[in-house]
Amino acid sequence: LYDFWVRKTRSRMTDPKKRDIVAPLDQFEWFGATRVNLEMDYYEMLDRPNVKLIDLKKTPIQSFDRQGIVTKTPDAITHHDMDIVIMATGYDSLTGSLLDMNIRDKHGVQLRDAWKNGISTYLGMMVPNMPNAFVLYGPQGPTTQTNAPPFIELQVDWVVSLLERMREDGLRSIEPSEESCRSWKSLVMDVFESTLFRDSTAWWTGANIPHKNIEPLVFLVLSYPGSQGWVWVSRKDPKLSVRAAAKIYQVSRVTLTRRLNGTPSRRDTMPNSRNLTLLEEEKLVNYILDLDARSFPPRITGVEEMANYLLADRDAPPVGKHWALNFVKRQP
Incomplete structure (x- = not known):
């Protein structure tokens, strides 16, 4: 499948260096383990003579200055003059924003410290030692692997049902046990390890962030068709x-x-x-x-x-x- 894709893609470009960057002959990912580029004229645009393409894996950015960006290789330092730089941010997906919010549990432990050895949630919605705290569209839920609006509705329905049950039973506080979180993580890991996603360097494993734990950031619903699989698992x-x-x-x-x-x-x-x-x-x-x-x-x-x-x-x-x-x- 990759050979078919790379052959078709390379035929659309004339610049051999650019071709090797965006469509290398050596397969670098399992096909489908990262999102397929559903595009029109993307590769033709990159192939234009007035477009300069830099492979940051081989030519990393060293610094910014008032005139542009400086890149560095073992052989040279190059300055790229620029009028506008568009910053692509947000790729520390699912956990990055939560860890930057200085969230602490009931014992005063920062979430960053609690998760230093890996994410721990129940259903991707609750965290141990954090009573009455719910996360929607967060880590260890289907999240990016499902249709967002209806799945968020499912999560909201789940929370509402739980709150109604708490009111009926006169409960003021609820939190998941460590055991339930370990059980959920075990399921997330088992599904992850049974797929080619385990070898992916995509952002949904955290592999794109230096020093970040490599683990599934989402519950892969591939083994449970649709977000309804999460619904089934989430209800004892x-x-x-x-x-x-x-x-x-x-x-x-x-x-x-x-x-x-x-x-x-x-x-x-x-x-x-x-x-x-x-x-x-x-x-x-x-x-x-x-x-x-x-x-x-x-x-x-x-x-x-x-x-x-x-x-x-x-x-x-x-x-x-x-x-x-x-x-x-x-x-x-």
């Missing part, structure tokens, strides 16, 4: 929307689409498995999507397994549509 007694659960466990209208198109799924070819008819499957998926709240175990990956799980407790009253009782009676 989840009132998880079934539309979200269906998405997480691959029980959705995608299944129906495959059946309608005549495309067999993996479970269709499994031995000793009773396949659902299209009508049964359609009813089941609609039933799942119409439920108000359910907690599904992560082992469930298919529609038939979901049906068996949902209908296992035959004494339970039906939730949502009543077709489920008839469906139960038809089970072998």
Whole structure:
């Protein structure tokens, strides 16, 4: 994939030095482990003769002065005259701003000191020893790996639900335990280590900041499709929307689409498995999507397994549509 990209990109440029800077032949990152440059005419603009391109990894900035910027290499010091310098800031992502705010916990310990060996949060929203403090769109949450506005709404809903529960129970203070934060970090790390992101030098690992701990700054929701994966994990007694659960466990209208198109799924070819008819499957998926709240175990990956799980407790009253009782009676 990288070879395809680099071949296509280099063909758009004529300057060999610039080509080697922005599209080197030697792969420097896993494709997709950093954000793909979705651009128009970007490389053609860099290739223009009136544009000078400096590789700061090989030619670092030594200083600024009134006339411009000074760069230095082992062989030379070069002054670049400039009228305007645009400072690109903000790349100490997710933790930089928090650590610069002089935040202290209830024992007077600065957050910078508390996190000197690594980030510690619960769900990316709460920090141990910091009662009644909530962080939205922060470190160890899905954050930059999800759609920001709806995910922030999910976090706000979570906080509101918690505050309502505190009011009902007469609680004035709440904070996460060290154990819960360790458990959350373990999950964040496990997901991170299972992906190519672990080898990335992108800003979401902190690798772009000298002396910063290299660790996942975000909860990679790749293993839990969409920000709804965070929702599922965040609720020990989840009132998880079934539309979200269906998405997480691959029980959705995608299944129906495959059946309608005549495309067999993996479970269709499994031995000793009773396949659902299209009508049964359609009813089941609609039933799942119409439920108000359910907690599904992560082992469930298919529609038939979901049906068996949902209908296992035959004494339970039906939730949502009543077709489920008839469906139960038809089970072998």
